[in-house]
């Protein structure tokens with residue numbers, strides 16, 4: 349169906365190009381050149397704040413010229429930093445049996461290679477699909493997903509999307525959402541020697557509230573499971589002065605499932621504070637951030653995209669794919685929520701993600717390419 353050596357060449361070329369978050373320009377150029385070679389007109393997209401133009405995303409559309417679905421393939425072009433402990437050069441693809449070691453070999457340059465190869469195939473076989481393929485190669489995913497948010501602002505759209513992240517035998521069709529919440533608990537400063545007759549220790553109040561927060565109920569979703577509360581940091585007080593702590597700052601991660609909004613979370617915390625006699629002494633706010641928070645989503649297993657990938661995976665590999673609902677968040681949340689695009693997350697995987705000696709499997713990169721190509725064909729009918 350497509351030249352295996354060529355797929356491997358894309359994968360290896362991209363491992364050789366350093367593209368740590370914030371330094372994606374060279375890889376973006378590589379991808380754009382390939383797309384131009386396939387006869388497409390790629391656009392570079394820069395998010396606000398990238399004045400040096402070092403962190404672009406690349407976007408292109410392949411139009412079959414016939415009416416049909418608009419199917420998006422999306423992957424991030426950035427990698428995390430080089431971890432300590434590599435046994436090989438992280439920028440030199442190094443084969444050992446079915447493993448290829450390299451930074452991004454798993455997360456997610458194999459997925460990018462599969463998208464490129466799929467695009468090449470359909471650019472040469474326009475009669476074999478209908479509608480459009482939307483190709484998005486995004487930056488900054490390992491940081492704040494600014495690349496994807498920027499494309500959203502620029503009008504990114506599709507009827508369905510395949511996120512080519514590294515999940516090979518387990519396709520994710522739902523993800524929880526996440527809020528970061530800041531809470532300030534106020535007490536009353538006083539000289540430490542007169543405490544507890546005077547003063548009110550904000551650290552003690554904050555600690556009681558922290559325990560209460562982790563016990564707050566959450567909605568249980570049929571497929572995503574429950575939401576969760578994590579008190580990630582407690583700060584306050586001064587070590588070098590005899591003062592009863594006046595303020596205590598809590599930092600909380602709240603993983604959510606559909607039905608849980610920030611407003612509900614805030615109300616729950618304030619009610620818990622009231623029960624502890626802390627009414628009026630607790631300030632709760634969503635940690636400010638430039639981009640929207642990731643909201644949870646869950647596709648129905650019966651969705652045509654889920655069923656098509658599932659069926660094609662079986663045809664190509666002979667195995668059943670596991671359907672999963674992920675406890676975390678990823679760029680799929682943005683597509684599913686900000687853009688309302690049904691999204692599945694499936695692509696070639698490997699091991700040691702975000703660590704030393706990351707590796708991918710060539711057979712998975714090849715199989716994923718074949719599955720993508722066949723999925724496009726089936727959805728075209």
Ligand SMILES: [Zn+2]
Nearest residue numbers: 455456513514
């Ligand atoms: Zn990734």
